[in-house]
Amino acid sequence: SEVKKIAVIAGDGIGPEVVGEALKVLKKTEELFGYQFETEHGLFGGIAIDEKGTPLPQETLDICKSADAVLLGAVGGPKWDNNPKELRPETGLLGIRKALGLFSNIRPATVFDCLKEASTLKPEVLEGTDLIVVRELTGGIYFGEKFRREGANGQEAVDTCVYNVQEVERIVRQAFEIAMTRSKRLASVDKANVLETSRLWREVVNRIAPEYPEVELEHVLVDNCAMQLLRRPSSFDVIVTENMFGDILSDEAAMLTGSIGMLSSASLGEGSFGLYEPVHGSAPDIAGQGISNPIATILSVALMFRLTFGYAEAADSIEKAVKEVLDAGHRTSDIAVDKSKAVSTTQMGDLIIAAM
Amino acid sequence: SEVKKIAVIAGDGIGPEVVGEALKVLKKTEELFGYQFETEHGLFGGIAIDEKGTPLPQETLDICKSADAVLLGAVGGPKWDNNPKELRPETGLLGIRKALGLFSNIRPATVFDCLKEASTLKPEVLEGTDLIVVRELTGGIYFGEKFRREGANGQEAVDTCVYNVQEVERIVRQAFEIAMTRSKRLASVDKANVLETSRLWREVVNRIAPEYPEVELEHVLVDNCAMQLLRRPSSFDVIVTENMFGDILSDEAAMLTGSIGMLSSASLGEGSFGLYEPVHGSAPDIAGQGISNPIATILSVALMFRLTFGYAEAADSIEKAVKEVLDAGHRTSDIAVDKSKAVSTTQMGDLIIAAM
Ligand SMILES: CC(C)[C@H](C(=O)O)[C@@H](O)C(=O)O
Ligand SMILES: CC(C)[C@H](C(=O)O)[C@@H](O)C(=O)O
Numbered sequence: 001s002e003v004k005k006i007a008v009i010a011g012d013g014i015g016p017e018v019v020g021e022a023l024k025v026l027k028k029t030e031e032l033f034g035y036q037f038e039t040e041h042g043l044f045g046g047i048a049i050d051e052k053g054t055p056l057p058q059e060t061l062d063i064c065k066s067a068d069a070v071l072l073g074a075v076g077g078p079k080w081d082n083n084p085k086e087l088r089p090e091t092g093l094l095g096i097r098k099a100l101g102l103f104s105n106i107r108p109a110t111v112f113d114c115l116k117e118a119s120t121l122k123p124e125v126l127e128g129t130d131l132i133v134v135r136e137l138t139g140g141i142y143f144g145e146k147f148r149r150e151g152a153n154g155q156e157a158v159d160t161c162v163y164n165v166q167e168v169e170r171i172v173r174q175a176f177e178i179a180m181t182r183s184k185r186l187a188s189v190d191k192a193n194v195l196e197t198s199r200l201w202r203e204v205v206n207r208i209a210p211e212y213p214e215v216e217l218e219h220v221l222v223d224n225c226a227m228q229l230l231r232r233p234s235s236f237d238v239i240v241t242e243n244m245f246g247d248i249l250s251d252e253a254a255m256l257t258g259s260i261g262m263l264s265s266a267s268l269g270e271g272s273f274g275l276y277e278p279v280h281g282s283a284p285d286i287a288g289q290g291i292s293n294p295i296a297t298i299l300s301v302a303l304m305f306r307l308t309f310g311y312a313e314a315a316d317s318i319e320k321a322v323k324e325v326l327d328a329g330h331r332t333s334d335i336a337v338d339k340s341k342a343v344s345t346t347q348m349g350d351l352i353i354a355a356m
Numbered sequence: 357s358e359v360k361k362i363a364v365i366a367g368d369g370i371g372p373e374v375v376g377e378a379l380k381v382l383k384k385t386e387e388l389f390g391y392q393f394e395t396e397h398g399l400f401g402g403i404a405i406d407e408k409g410t411p412l413p414q415e416t417l418d419i420c421k422s423a424d425a426v427l428l429g430a431v432g433g434p435k436w437d438n439n440p441k442e443l444r445p446e447t448g449l450l451g452i453r454k455a456l457g458l459f460s461n462i463r464p465a466t467v468f469d470c471l472k473e474a475s476t477l478k479p480e481v482l483e484g485t486d487l488i489v490v491r492e493l494t495g496g497i498y499f500g501e502k503f504r505r506e507g508a509n510g511q512e513a514v515d516t517c518v519y520n521v522q523e524v525e526r527i528v529r530q531a532f533e534i535a536m537t538r539s540k541r542l543a544s545v546d547k548a549n550v551l552e553t554s555r556l557w558r559e560v561v562n563r564i565a566p567e568y569p570e571v572e573l574e575h576v577l578v579d580n581c582a583m584q585l586l587r588r589p590s591s592f593d594v595i596v597t598e599n600m601f602g603d604i605l606s607d608e609a610a611m612l613t614g615s616i617g618m619l620s621s622a623s624l625g626e627g628s629f630g631l632y633e634p635v636h637g638s639a640p641d642i643a644g645q646g647i648s649n650p651i652a653t654i655l656s657v658a659l660m661f662r663l664t665f666g667y668a669e670a671a672d673s674i675e676k677a678v679k680e681v682l683d684a685g686h687r688t689s690d691i692a693v694d695k696s697k698a699v700s701t702t703q704m705g706d707l708i709i710a711a712m
Contacts, residue, residue: 090549120481120586141497141517146552156520157556161497164512191600193446196502200513223603226582227611230476244547247579248604255583 003036004309007067009060012046012089013282014292014345015073021294021349022071022301028353029305029314040067044096045075045089045282055092061099069308070100070275073297074282097137102267102275103167104174105135105246106307109253112262114326115335119258121233126257128234132182133253134175135246137267139167140197142243163197163242168204174268175240176212185216185237189225189245201242222249229253254279261293261334264300266307274308276300290344293332295322298352321355359392360665363423365416368402368445369638370648370701371429377650377705378427378657384709385661385670396423400452401431401445401638411448417455425664426456426631429653430638453493457625459523460530461491461602462663463635465589465609468618470682471691475614477589482613484590488538489609490531491602493623495523496553498599519553519598524560530624531596532568541572541593545581545601557598578605585609610635617649617690620656622663630664632656646700649688651678654708677711 008023010016026037042060049055055075064070076089085091096102109131116123144160172188179186188205190198202219209217220228222245229236229252241249254260263279278296286292302318305311330351333342343351364379366372382393398416405411411431420426432445441447452458465487472479500516528544535542544561546554558575565573576584578601585592585608597605610616619635634652642648658674661667686707689698699707 088549094550120477122476122478125476141515142550144514148552148556151520153523154521155556156518157552158500159497159517159551159553161515161517162512164507165510167509191603193444194450194498195515196504196513197515200504200511223607226604226608227616230586230608230611244600245604247547248582248601251579252582252586252608255586260583 003038004069005038005040005067006304007064007070008039008041009044009064009070009072010041011044011073011075011282012077013074013284013287015045015075015282017287017290017292017345018278018294018297019071019073021345021352022297024349024353025298025301025318025356028356029311029317032317032356033311033314035311035314044072045092046077046080048092049080049083049087049089055087055089056095056099061096064096064100064275069273069304071297071300071304072275072277074278074280076282077284079284094142096275097267098143100273100275101138101269103136103138104171104268105137105250106178106266106268107133107135107250107254107263107279108265109133109250109257109263110259111257112259112326115259115262117258118335119256121230121256121258126233129257131233131236131253132178132238133246133250134171134178134238134240135250136167136171136242137246138243139163140243161195161197161244163200165200165204168201169208172205172208172240175238176208176215179215179238180212183237184214187218187220187225187236187239189220189222189239189241189249191222191245192219193221197242225249226252229256262295262299264296264303266300266303268307272308274304276304290346291333291342292345293334294345294349295332295352298322298349317356318352321352324355325351359394360425361394361396361423362660363420363426364395364397365400365426365428366397367400367429367431367638368433369430369640369643371401371431371638373643373646373648373701374634374650374653375427375429377701377708378653380705380709381654381657381674381712384712385667385673388673388712389667389670391667391670400428401448402433402436404448405436405439405443405445411443411445412451412455417452420452420456420631425629425660427653427656427660428631428633430634430636432638433640435640450498452631453623454499456629456631457494458623458631459492459494460527460624461493461606462534462622462624463489463491463606463610463619464621465489465606465613465619466615467613468615468682471615471618473614474691475612477586477612477614482589485613487589487592487609488534488594489602489606490527490534490594490596491606492523492527492598493602494599495519496599517551517553517600519556521556521560524557525564528561528564528596531594532564532571535571535594536568539593540570543574543576543581543592543595545576545578545595545597545605547578547601548575549577553598581605582608585612618651618655620652620659622656622659624663628664630660632660646702647689647698648701649690650701650705651688651708654678654705673712674708677708680711681707
């Protein structure tokens with residue numbers, strides 16, 4: 001079969017460890033299914049600041065652009081937290097999203113049965129929760145003009161939130177499409193009682209809705225959504241929202257599953273190109289100890305197979321293997337009840353490969 | 357003692373019912389403690405739209421301005437939801453905040469023991485949760501310029517988020533003062549890794565912090581805060597944040613207590629003037645049935661006594677009475693396990709008065 005190019009960005013903290021295990025899984029799928037992958041590594045985030053003087057070197061961007069998909073570990077750490085803006089890992093993250101046109105961030109908030117107890121929500125409330133947050137990723141207040149100026153009452157800071165019709169249309173259409181493959185329920189979240197961008201957002205949603213008559217649509221105000229996620233998480237299927245609201249709500253949704261260390265995400269642009277990464281961060285406190293949990297990154301590979309390559313069979317095999325290993329009681333220390341019995345990062349990777 | 361003037365705005369839905377009970381409590385404190393109150397009623401919200409053609413008539417504003425404090429029921433309902441912006445209850449709400457200079461919204465998220473079970477969080481997670489969200493209320497993206505324009509990719513909408521140093525200073529200072537009266541822990545929430553207004557916010561917080569050396573300060577990013585509220589609610593004491601983030605986080609915090617129908621709030625300006633209202637909405641679905649829960653509004657009176665009038669003794673007496681009535685097992689239907697035994701709105705008011 002065709003050789004697929006994957007740009008691999010290990011990043012900082014536990015990034016290299018968890019990506020290492022994901023690459024082992026990738027290799028295993030080559031053996032099992034006859035796929036061919038070519039990987040090329042790029043520096044990104046803190047390590048790129050240290051070695052290249054910028055969080056997103058042009059070389060890394062070129063590697064990504066020439067690839068079919070990007071696998072990202074995690075970036076950031078206290079070492080770079082007080083750097084000036086241009087020298088911060090987050091700036092690289094915003095830069096890569098914009099440069100690669102990744103306008104859509106897809107975050108499944110799935111409850112892993114074996115981790116249900118880890119949630120702070122009551123199990124009966126969590127029961128049946130399986131939702132996806134579709135977050136607009138290259139617009140809104142993240143990318144609008146920002147500046148300082150002198151005002152009548154001293155210095156003031158300004159951020160601008162801008163959305164155009166086309167930006168809203170493409171993300172909303174994608175959310176409807178995703179809803180069609182699932183339970184056909186879509187919640188569009190905005191603050192239309194206050195924001196002009198939200199009123200535009202809602203107009204576009206209402207204009208597109210008739211194209212998807214089977215999808216049951218509700219408009220939810222962002223403050224109400226923050227409540228309803230807590231009150232009735234299982235009633236949501238697909239949630240679509242703008243960049244800043246999506247940042248907040250996707251983290252809230254992820255946390256309520258109790259499975260945050262296991263969740264993967266995809267950032268998609270036009271066509272099939274995508275960047276895949278675990279939801280968790282770079283966890284600098286445990287980096288280098290070989291105890292981090294590689295499952296979210298391994299599941300990100302499965303998501304890549306599904307969404308970018310259309311390798312559903314291999315994606316199934318990875319997801320099934322993860323489930324089997326967990327069902328057999330194997331845990332890395334972050335999710336282990338009895339930490340003394342926890343397996344290491346590489347052991348977890350090996351177990352999953354063996355189960356594939 | 358001096359006569360205190362209270363502007364009373366019953367509003368829409370269950371607003372008039374719950375305010376009615378709060379006024380009975382007010383009267384009772386006159387008898388018990390010798391205070392003197394003069395109340396003046398104003399139209400506001402949906403009813404003002406219907407009767408005066410505007411959600412915030414000048415007359416109502418004048419009544420508020422000449423008062424020492426405002427007691428508000430609730431506003432809004434489906435009847436006005438599709439009105440043009442100038443004819444919507446929310447527009448009145450934003451207008452009254454701005455016109456009265458109510459820059460600070462104080463929202464205690466308290467767990468009522470008898471309602472602990474109503475929370476979707478596990479009781480052991482909720483244990484000890486007692487926090488206050490201090491939300492900036494007259495700045496940020498709520499009040500910045502908003503408009504539509506033609507862009508290169510069709511129509512676009514713009515919202516502007518602006519904060520000046522003085523606006524941040526006054527709310528942050530107030531939050532530090534509140535923290536000093538409590539457990540002396542303050543979490544300042546921003547998105548300083550992305551927003552210029554957040555970077556200004558954080559600078560101001562760090563500049564003021566040395567004036568309160570006893571207060572333990574943490575900076576929390578808004579997405580992380582949405583998670584931490586779920587993971588470790590009891591670790592928060594005072595949370596201070598800007599308008600939009602405060603809207604979302606205060607609702608999340610309120611919901612996790614399980615006591616949302618019981619929570620009161622204060623909106624304060626310079627000096628002792630304040631507007632007091634329950635956190636819950638106008639609940640049009642149960643309006644007029646006499647079954648609404650007046651406790652949040654009654655507790656708003658206690659908050660008014662404490663924060664505007666300095667009537668701590670009377671505030672204590674109201675709060676104690678509410679606790680006693682609940683401990684004795686009385687419930688309105690919204691919080692009753694056995695709805696057939698629920699008391700009515702007026703019965704609940706009477707029980708509380710009797711217990712004072
Ligand atoms: C690091 C930060 C800039 C980023 C964001 O806000 O988008 C992160 O929170 C995320 O959600 O990926
Ligand atoms: C009705 C709406 C404009 C208002 C707000 O967003 O401030 C409400 O949600 C609140 O929190 O008081």
